[in-house]
Amino acid sequence: MASRASSDNAVPTAPARIPALPGLGTTWYARGARYWVRRSSGAVLWLAVLAFCCYIALALYGGFRGALPSTVRTVWDWAQLAASVVALVWGWRVQRRGHREKLLDPPAPQEFRAAKRAEAGRAVWLTLAGRVLWLIAAPVAPACVAWGVGWCVAAFTVREYPSEVGARRWLEEHPAGT
Numbered sequence: 001m002a003s004r005a006s007s008d009n010a011v012p013t014a015p016a017r018i019p020a021l022p023g024l025g026t027t028w029y030a031r032g033a034r035y036w037v038r039r040s041s042g043a044v045l046w047l048a049v050l051a052f053c054c055y056i057a058l059a060l061y062g063g064f065r066g067a068l069p070s071t072v073r074t075v076w077d078w079a080q081l082a083a084s085v086v087a088l089v090w091g092w093r094v095q096r097r098g099h100r101e102k103l104l105d106p107p108a109p110q111e112f113r114a115a116k117r118a119e120a121g122r123a124v125w126l127t128l129a130g131r132v133l134w135l136i137a138a139p140v141a142p143a144c145v146a147w148g149v150g151w152c153v154a155a156f157t158v159r160e161y162p163s164e165v166g167a168r169r170w171l172e173e174h175p176a177g178t
Contacts, residue, residue: 019109019170021163022116028164043156050149057141064138076139084146091150099158106166 018026023042027035061080065073107115 019167021109021161021167022113024161024164028161028167039156046152046156050145050152053145053148054142057145060138060141080140080142083140083143087143087147088150091147091152092154093150095151095154096158099154099162102162103165106162106164106169108170109163109167112163112166 018029020026021028024035024038027038065076068076
């Protein structure tokens with residue numbers, strides 16, 4: 001029989017270090033009140049950004065619309081409404097399809113951080129290019145923003161982010177924090 005100090009006895013493994021995810025920290029693991037505060041505050045922040053984008057899109061569209069004759073303006077407004085509804089649904093579907101694909105092969109915490117860093121580097125140039133595109137897209141700006149609204153709303157109404165699924169799988173594969 002082995003003594004208590006013997007190496008033959010099973011040593012309890014140290015708990016795995018829970019990886020911190022960007023935007024969620026370590027709150028994703030327990031999914032308590034702090035987790036939902038972080039998720040809802042992110043959604044509220046994006047809601048404010050989307051409201052500003054909608055305002056800008058409608059202001060640009062209003063400038064374009066003012067130059068149209070009365071009969072053309074009415075037809076264009078109805079076409080813009082239909083295009084905006086279609087774009088909203090399209091944005092929603094694109095986000096949900098992408099979410100399902102990411103859940104099939106969720107990123108590990110390190111892969112997720114690397115992807116976020118790469119995304120942030122591209123965002124600067126996309127922002128600069130986007131300024132020029134806004135001037136060109138003024139006639140269809142409401143539909144473009146509707147697509148973005150659908151995409152963002154779908155992103156924030158999922159039950160679980162792919163980064164959380166990937167981090168859970170990583171914890172299962174590395175139980176001792178290896």
